[in-house]
Amino acid sequence: MSLLLEPYTLRHLTLPNRIAVSPMCQYSAVDGLANDWHLVHLGSRAVGGAGLVFTEATAVTAEGRITAQDLGLWDDAQIPPLQRITRFITAQGAVPGIQLAHAGRKASTHRPWLGKHGSVKPEDGGWVPVGPSRIAFDPQHTAPQELTQAQIDEVIQAFVEAARRALKAGFKVVEVHAAHGYLLHQFLSPLSNQRRDDYGSNFENRIRLTLQVSEAVRAVWPDELPVFVRVSATDWVEDGWNPDETVALAKRLRALGVDLIDVSSGGTSVHAEIPTGPGYQTQFAARVREESGIATGTVGMITEPAQAEHILRTAQADIIFLARELLRDPYWPLHADDDLGGYKAVWPAQYQRATSREQPIHESDLRE
Numbered sequence: 001m002s003l004l005l006e007p008y009t010l011r012h013l014t015l016p017n018r019i020a021v022s023p024m025c026q027y028s029a030v031d032g033l034a035n036d037w038h039l040v041h042l043g044s045r046a047v048g049g050a051g052l053v054f055t056e057a058t059a060v061t062a063e064g065r066i067t068a069q070d071l072g073l074w075d076d077a078q079i080p081p082l083q084r085i086t087r088f089i090t091a092q093g094a095v096p097g098i099q100l101a102h103a104g105r106k107a108s109t110h111r112p113w114l115g116k117h118g119s120v121k122p123e124d125g126g127w128v129p130v131g132p133s134r135i136a137f138d139p140q141h142t143a144p145q146e147l148t149q150a151q152i153d154e155v156i157q158a159f160v161e162a163a164r165r166a167l168k169a170g171f172k173v174v175e176v177h178a179a180h181g182y183l184l185h186q187f188l189s190p191l192s193n194q195r196r197d198d199y200g201s202n203f204e205n206r207i208r209l210t211l212q213v214s215e216a217v218r219a220v221w222p223d224e225l226p227v228f229v230r231v232s233a234t235d236w237v238e239d240g241w242n243p244d245e246t247v248a249l250a251k252r253l254r255a256l257g258v259d260l261i262d263v264s265s266g267g268t269s270v271h272a273e274i275p276t277g278p279g280y281q282t283q284f285a286a287r288v289r290e291e292s293g294i295a296t297g298t299v300g301m302i303t304e305p306a307q308a309e310h311i312l313r314t315a316q317a318d319i320i321f322l323a324r325e326l327l328r329d330p331y332w333p334l335h336a337d338d339d340l341g342g343y344k345a346v347w348p349a350q351y352q353r354a355t356s357r358e359q360p361i362h363e364s365d366l367r368e
């Protein structure tokens with residue numbers, strides 16, 4: 001019996017299996033509104049059998065977008081097109097999840113496929129980003145304006161309002177994005193946070209905003225539904241955010257009612273040397289799970305069903321997040337089911353005659 005294809009329950013929500021579509025920016029929205037691209041992109045992965053389908057990083061304020069083409073949820077008008085998507089995902093038997101994010105000093109950039117690194121300047125349609133301290137991500141990025149206490153309060157409120165809208169839009173899992181060098185991670189890491197107030201200088205102060213946002217989101221998210229937080233376990237830079245701090249943060253998040261830590265890494269520093277390779281981040285998910293006693297998700301170069309199954313069987317994580325492999329093959333979960341001999345995932349009725357290459361089929365059946 002394969003664990004990967006087994007249902008998994010958090011609070012009162014049961015995922016049909018342990019495969020999640022990892023959040024992936026599509027840079028294809030206008031004014032933060034989801035459109036046909038998002039419906040087909042996310043819908044295809046639900047048809048392909050993923051149990052949990054996450055949207056891309058969805059900005060809680062307009063200035064919190066990585067690019068002007070990001071999805072957003074800072075306005076009620078952004079709810080209906082997302083509702084259309086959650087309805088479709090749910091109809092496929094999958095669970096819709098949303099990642100809520102603020103890009104902080106990494107906001108206002110170009111779409112990656114344009115090949116232009118760094119900030120889009122205000123005169124070119126961009127904006128001046130905000131962050132914990134006036135430290136640019138790198139020389140090609142604009143230095144952010146330092147957030148005041150009042151602006152920090154507004155950021156927390158923006159996460160709350162976006163979570164309320166996400167619920168109205170039909171999402172069942174909300175994930176707070178505190179990884180990859182975006183705003184919350186910028187506060188966590190001493191590389192980007194050099195504040196001297198209640199939000200900087202020591203561990204307790206650096207984790208304050210992530211705790212406040214997570215607690216506030218938890219407070220408006222229904223008790224029966226889970227809240228995830230994505231973290232970078234390490235900056236991969238000496239004197240940066242590190243795995244010990246991640247474990248300590250995970251304990252605190254667990255105490256606030258967060259249900260799962262989605263463990264990634266990196267994103268704050270261009271000097272990071274990341275030893276990428278198959279499953280290179282699973283060690284961090286395993287450590288957080290073991291030492292904090294909270295469920296974890298793992299992500300990063302997981303491409304084979306047997307590899308995913310092994311991670312679950314060795315209790316390193318509870319959910320497997322896949323990103324690029326699901327771009328290559330939206331039907332990966334259905335194929336994994338065949339590979340692992342689970343035969344639990346159900347091909348859509350419309351596709352069922354294609355599920356087996358061996359199955360004899362009467363030629364006349366193909367002539368309608």
Ligand SMILES: Cc1cc2nc3c(=O)[nH]c(=O)nc-3n(C[C@H](O)[C@H](O)[C@H](O)COP(=O)(O)O)c2cc1C
Pocket residue numbers: 022023024025026056057099177179180230264299300301302321322323324325
């Ligand atoms: C096109 C693309 C967009 C991404 N956008 C996001 C995002 O919106 N939020 C996030 O947390 N990670 C994002 N990531 C990172 C992935 O979720 C994942 O952590 C990373 O790609 C490693 O997993 P993989 O090896 O399965 O691709 C993105 C990755 C890709 C390839």
